Amino acid sequence: MNTTNNALPSPASDAEKAHPAELPVIEVSGLCKEFILHQQGGTRIEALRDVSFHVNAGECVALYGPSGSGKSTMLKALYGNYLPTSGSILVRCSGRETDIAHASPREVSRLRRECISYVSQFLRVIPRVSTLDLVAEPLLAAGCKEEEALRRARNLLQRLNLPERLWNLAPATFSGGEQQRVNIARGFCRPTPVLLLDEPTASLDAMNRKIVVELIREACARGCAVVGIFHDDDTRTAVAHRSVIMHRPGEQGASSLHGKG
Amino acid sequence: MMTLQQDICNDTRKKTPLEGYNFAYLDESTKRMIRRGLLKAVAVPGYQVPFAGREMPMPCGWGTGGIQVTASVIGEEDVLKVIDQGSDDTTNAVSIRRFFAGTTGVETTTHTAEATIIQTRHRIPEHPLNENQILVYQVPLPEPLRWLEPSEKETRTLHALEEYGLMNVKIYEDIMRHGAIAMSFDYPVRVNGRYIMSPSPIPRFDNPKMHQCPALQLFGAGREKRLYAIPPYTDVKSLDFEDYPFEVQRWEEPCALCGARHTYLDEVVLDDTGRRMFVCSDSDACAENRARQGMTEVSHE
Amino acid sequence: MNEPLPVLEAESLTRRYGERLGCRDVSLKLWPGEVLGIVGESGSGKSTLLNMLSGRMEPSEGRVIYRNACGTELDLHALSEGERRRLLRTELGYVHQNPRDGLRMQVSAGANIGERLMAAGGRNYGKLRATALEWLEKVEIAAPRIDDIPARYSGGMQQRLQIARNLVTGPRLVFMDEPTGGLDVSVQARLLDLLRRLVRDMGLAVVLVTHDLAVARLLSHRLMVMYHGEVVEQGLADQVLDDPHHPYTQLLVSSILQG
Numbered sequence: 148m149n150t151t152n153n154a155l156p157s158p159a160s161d162a163e164k165a166h167p168a169e170l171p172v173i174e175v176s177g178l179c180k181e182f183i184l185h186q187q188g189g190t191r192i193e194a195l196r197d198v199s200f201h202v203n204a205g206e207c208v209a210l211y212g213p214s215g216s217g218k219s220t221m222l223k224a225l226y227g228n229y230l231p232t233s234g235s236i237l238v239r240c241s242g243r244e245t246d247i248a249h250a251s252p253r254e255v256s257r258l259r260r261e262c263i264s265y266v267s268q269f270l271r272v273i274p275r276v277s278t279l280d281l282v283a284e285p286l287l288a289a290g291c292k293e294e295e296a297l298r299r300a301r302n303l304l305q306r307l308n309l310p311e312r313l314w315n316l317a318p319a320t321f322s323g324g325e326q327q328r329v330n331i332a333r334g335f336c337r338p339t340p341v342l343l344l345d346e347p348t349a350s351l352d353a354m355n356r357k358i359v360v361e362l363i364r365e366a367c368a369r370g371c372a373v374v375g376i377f378h379d380d381d382t383r384t385a386v387a388h389r390s391v392i393m394h395r396p397g398e399q400g401a402s403s404l405h406g407k408g
Numbered sequence: 409m410m411t412l413q414q415d416i417c418n419d420t421r422k423k424t425p426l427e428g429y430n431f432a433y434l435d436e437s438t439k440r441m442i443r444r445g446l447l448k449a450v451a452v453p454g455y456q457v458p459f460a461g462r463e464m465p466m467p468c469g470w471g472t473g474g475i476q477v478t479a480s481v482i483g484e485e486d487v488l489k490v491i492d493q494g495s496d497d498t499t500n501a502v503s504i505r506r507f508f509a510g511t512t513g514v515e516t517t518t519h520t521a522e523a524t525i526i527q528t529r530h531r532i533p534e535h536p537l538n539e540n541q542i543l544v545y546q547v548p549l550p551e552p553l554r555w556l557e558p559s560e561k562e563t564r565t566l567h568a569l570e571e572y573g574l575m576n577v578k579i580y581e582d583i584m585r586h587g588a589i590a591m592s593f594d595y596p597v598r599v600n601g602r603y604i605m606s607p608s609p610i611p612r613f614d615n616p617k618m619h620q621c622p623a624l625q626l627f628g629a630g631r632e633k634r635l636y637a638i639p640p641y642t643d644v645k646s647l648d649f650e651d652y653p654f655e656v657q658r659w660e661e662p663c664a665l666c667g668a669r670h671t672y673l674d675e676v677v678l679d680d681t682g683r684r685m686f687v688c689s690d691s692d693a694c695a696e697n698r699a700r701q702g703m704t705e706v707s708h709e
Numbered sequence: 710m711n712e713p714l715p716v717l718e719a720e721s722l723t724r725r726y727g728e729r730l731g732c733r734d735v736s737l738k739l740w741p742g743e744v745l746g747i748v749g750e751s752g753s754g755k756s757t758l759l760n761m762l763s764g765r766m767e768p769s770e771g772r773v774i775y776r777n778a779c780g781t782e783l784d785l786h787a788l789s790e791g792e793r794r795r796l797l798r799t800e801l802g803y804v805h806q807n808p809r810d811g812l813r814m815q816v817s818a819g820a821n822i823g824e825r826l827m828a829a830g831g832r833n834y835g836k837l838r839a840t841a842l843e844w845l846e847k848v849e850i851a852a853p854r855i856d857d858i859p860a861r862y863s864g865g866m867q868q869r870l871q872i873a874r875n876l877v878t879g880p881r882l883v884f885m886d887e888p889t890g891g892l893d894v895s896v897q898a899r900l901l902d903l904l905r906r907l908v909r910d911m912g913l914a915v916v917l918v919t920h921d922l923a924v925a926r927l928l929s930h931r932l933m934v935m936y937h938g939e940v941v942e943q944g945l946a947d948q949v950l951d952d953p954h955h956p957y958t959q960l961l962v963s964s965i966l967q968g
Contacts, residue, residue, distance in 0.1 A: 182952075183954075184959070185955075185956035185959050185960070186956075186959055186960060186963055223951070223952075227945060227948060228945075228947055228948055228951050228952065229948070229951065229952040230944070230948060230952055230954070252930075252931050252943075252944050252945040252948070253740065253743075253931075255945055255948075256743075256930055256931075256945065271926075272927075273898055273901050273902045273905070273927055274895075274898040275895075275898040275899055275902050276902050287909065288909065556813065556815075556816070565790075568791075569790065569791040569794060569795075570791075571791075571794065571828060572828070573798075573824050573825065573827040573828025573829075574824070574828075576827035576828075576831075576832065577813070577816055577820045577823070577824050577827060580816075580817075580819070580820045580823055580827065580834065580837060581816050581817060581820050583834050584817055584819060584820070584856055585856075648832075649832050649833060649834045650832050650833045650834075651833050651834050651835050652834050
C-alpha cells in the first residue's frame with residue numbers, strides 16, 4: 148500500500164509546542180471505508196483507504212482534496228455517522244479514550260453529548276422549532292440550564308449578524324446563508340474539546356466568513372481540536388494549522404501538509 | 409270492589425298456601441343454589457356472585473332478582489313487608505306481596521318494625537332496622553363500573569384488582585358538570601373497605617342507613633343474574649372527594665302530612681296549575697308519625 | 710462517573726403464532742433518557758416486540774426486565790396481573806397510534822388526565838384539576854378546553870391529550886406505537902417537537918415503534934431495524950439511516966427517503 152501517507156510523528160505545530168506532553172485529541176489510524184450497495188447488485192465503493200492522521204488540542208486541521216476523495220466520509224466517520232470498515236479513530240477527552248470506529252452506540256452518543264460539536268452542511272431539524280431553541284438545544288441536551296443556554300444562543304446569533312426578528316421563527320424559510328449561520332451557531336454554542344466543520348462558510352458572504360474564521364480561531368485558542376472541510380482556500384489558509392491531503396482510494400493515501408497554507 | 413287499603417288489611421293474616429306450588433314458588437334445589445350464592449355473597453361483602461336466575465311468573469324489571477332471593481330465605485314463621493319507592497300500596501309492592509302470600513301463606517305487614525323480611529324497590533325504610541330482619545333489594549343494574557366500562561370481563565378484573573380509579577372519574581365528571589356530586593340515586597359505596605358496590609337505585613339519602621346496619625342486606629339482580637350482600641354491622645362508605653364530601657339530600661320544608669323533618673320526601677303535584685306538596689316517601693313511617701301525634705288518617709282521594 | 714443501569718432489558722424474546730414466527734431472539738437494553746426507535750415494514754414484528762416489551766403479550770421464550778426507581782429488577786411477565794397493571798399506569802406509559810385506544814372518549818379531558826392520579830388515590834378535585842391544567846399547558850392545549858370530551862378535539866390534540874394522560878404520573882419508561890401516524894404533516898411536526906422536549910425534560914426512556922424513518926431520525930437516539938421478525942441492523946439512529954449496511958435497511962432507506 149501507500150508508504151508516503153501521513154508523516155506521523157509530524158513536526159510540532161504551534162499548538163503542539165504549547166502542549167508538548169499531551170497525546171493528540173484525535174488519532175486516526177489505517178482507516179478504511181467501503182460501501183456495499185446491495186440495491187445495485189452488491190457494487191462496492193471504496194471511499195477511504197488506509198487514512199491516518201492526528202489532531203492535537205488547539206489545532207485546526209483541514210481535510211483537503213478533490214471531490215470524491217473522501218473528505219466528507221472522513222468527517223462523518225469522525226462523528227460516528229459512518230461506520231468504518233477497518234482502522235481506528237481514537238478520541239481522547241474528559242480523561243477517556245474512545246475508539247469511535249468500534250464504540251457502542253451509547254458511547255458514541257455520550258461522546259457527542261460531552262465532547263464533539265458538528266456543523267453539518269445542511270440543517271436537518273424539526274420544521275416547527277424556533278431558531279433560538281435550535282441553537283440552544285445542544286446545550287440543553289448536555290444539561291445546561293435553560294436561561295444560560297438561551298443567553299449563549301442569543302450572543303452567538305447576534306455575533307453572526309442574524310437579524311433578531313428571525314430568532315423566534317423556524318429556519319425552514321430562511322435563505323441558505325441564514326440557515327448556514329443558524330447551523331454554525333448551533334455547532335459553536337457549546338465549547339467542546341472537538342469541533343467538526345463540514346464546509347461551514349460555503350454560502351456566507353465575506354463579512355460573515357470573517358466572523359466564522361474568528362470563531363474557529365477562538366475555539367483553537369481555548370484548546371479545541373478542530374477538523375474541517377473548507378470549500379475556499381482563503382478560509383482554509385486563514386484557520387488551518389495543517390492540511391490532510393485526501394486522494395481517491397488507489398491514487399494515493401492521505402498525507403499531511405504543515406503550516407498555514 | 410275492595411280498595412287498596414282494604415286489600416292490604418285483609419291480606420295480612422297467615423293462611424294456607426296455594427295448592428300445586430312448592431313453598432315460595434321456587435323448587436327446593438333452586439332455593440338451595442341461591443342460598444349457597446348468598447352465603448358466598450355474605451362471606452365476601454359487596455362482591456357480585458353470579459347465579460342461575462330462574463324464569464319467574466313476571467317480567468324482568470319487576471323485581472325478579474329480589475323475589476328469587478326472598479323466596480330462597482323465607483320460612484313459614486316470617487312476616488313479610490314489600491315496598492316500592494317507600495310505599496306498601498303501589499302495584500309492584502302489592503303484586504309481589506300477593507305472590508308470596510299466595511305461594512307461602514306467610515303473614516304480611518306494612519309495619520317495618522313487625523316485618524322479618526322486607527323486600528324493597530328503591531328505598532330503605534325510615535324506621536331503624538334490627539338484627540332479626542333481612543332487607544332484600546331489587547337491583548336493575550348491579551355493576552357500578554358499567555357506566556364507563558362496557559366489558560364485563562374488564563369490570564370483573566377491575567373489581568378483582570381493586571382498580572377503582574374509574575369510579576372516581578365518574579365523580580370527577582359529576583363535579584365538573586354540576587359543581588357538586590349530582591348522583592342522587594344509586595350512589596356507589598365501598599363495602600367493608602374493599603368492593604365498590606351499587607346500592608340499587610335508592611336515593612343517596614338512604615346511603616348512611618346501610619353503614620353498620622344491624623339487619624342483613626341482600627341484593628338480587630334478576631336480569632343480570634347477580635347476588636351480593638352486606639352482612640350486619642359492616643362498614644359502608646359512600647364515595648366522595650376530600651373537597652366535595654358526601655352529603656345527603658335535605659328539604660326546606662317538613663312533610664306536608666306528618667310534619668317530619670328528617671325523612672325522604674316525595675314531591676306530589678296536586679293539580680293542573682302546578683300546586684305541589686312534599687310528603688314522606690315511606691308511607692308506613694308517615695302514618696306512624698301521624699298516629700303518634702293523634703292526627704286522623706288522611707284520605708288518599 | 711457511575712453509569713446508570715438500564716431501565717429495560719429484554720433477553721432473547723421470541724414469539725410464535727402457531728407455526729408462524731412473530732419475533733425471533735430479540736435482546737436489547739434501554740437506558741434512562743434514551744429513545745430507541747424500532748423500524749420496519751408492517752408485519753416485520755415491531756408491534757409484537759412492543760407488546761412483549763410492555764408486558765401486554767406473553768413471549769414464547771425470553772424475558773423482559775424492568776428496573777424500577779428503587780433499582781429493583783422486575784420480570785414483567787412473572788408479575789401478577791395486578792402488579793403489572795399497577796406498573797403500567799404509574800411508572801410506565803403506553804401511547805397508542807389511535808388516540809381512541811388510549812383515551813376515554815366519553816369523559817372530559819380533565820378526567821382523562823386525572824384518571825391515573827385517581828387510580829393512585831387522588832381524591833381532591835381541586836388538586837386534580839390544577840394538575841390537569843398544568844398538563845394541558847405542557848401539551849399546548851388551551852385551558853378552557855379542559856371540560857371538553859376528546860371527541861370534540863382534533864386528531865393532533867387527541868394525541869397530545871393521550872400523551873399528557875400517560876405522563877401525568879411521571880413515568881420512567883413510555884412505549885409509543887406510531888404516535889404520529891395518521892396526523893397531518895404540520896401537526897406531526899408539532900407533536901415531534903413536543904415529544905422531544907418532554908423526553909429531554911423528564912429524562913424519559915422511550916421505545917418508539919414507527920414505520921416513518923423521518924420520525925425515527927428526529928426522535929430516536931438509537932434504531933433497531935426489524936425484518937421478518939428479526940433485528941437485522943441496529944446502531945445510532947443517524948448512522949443506521951445514513952450508512953445502512955443490511956440489504957433490507959438499504960432498501961428501506963432508499964425507498965422512503967427518496968419517495
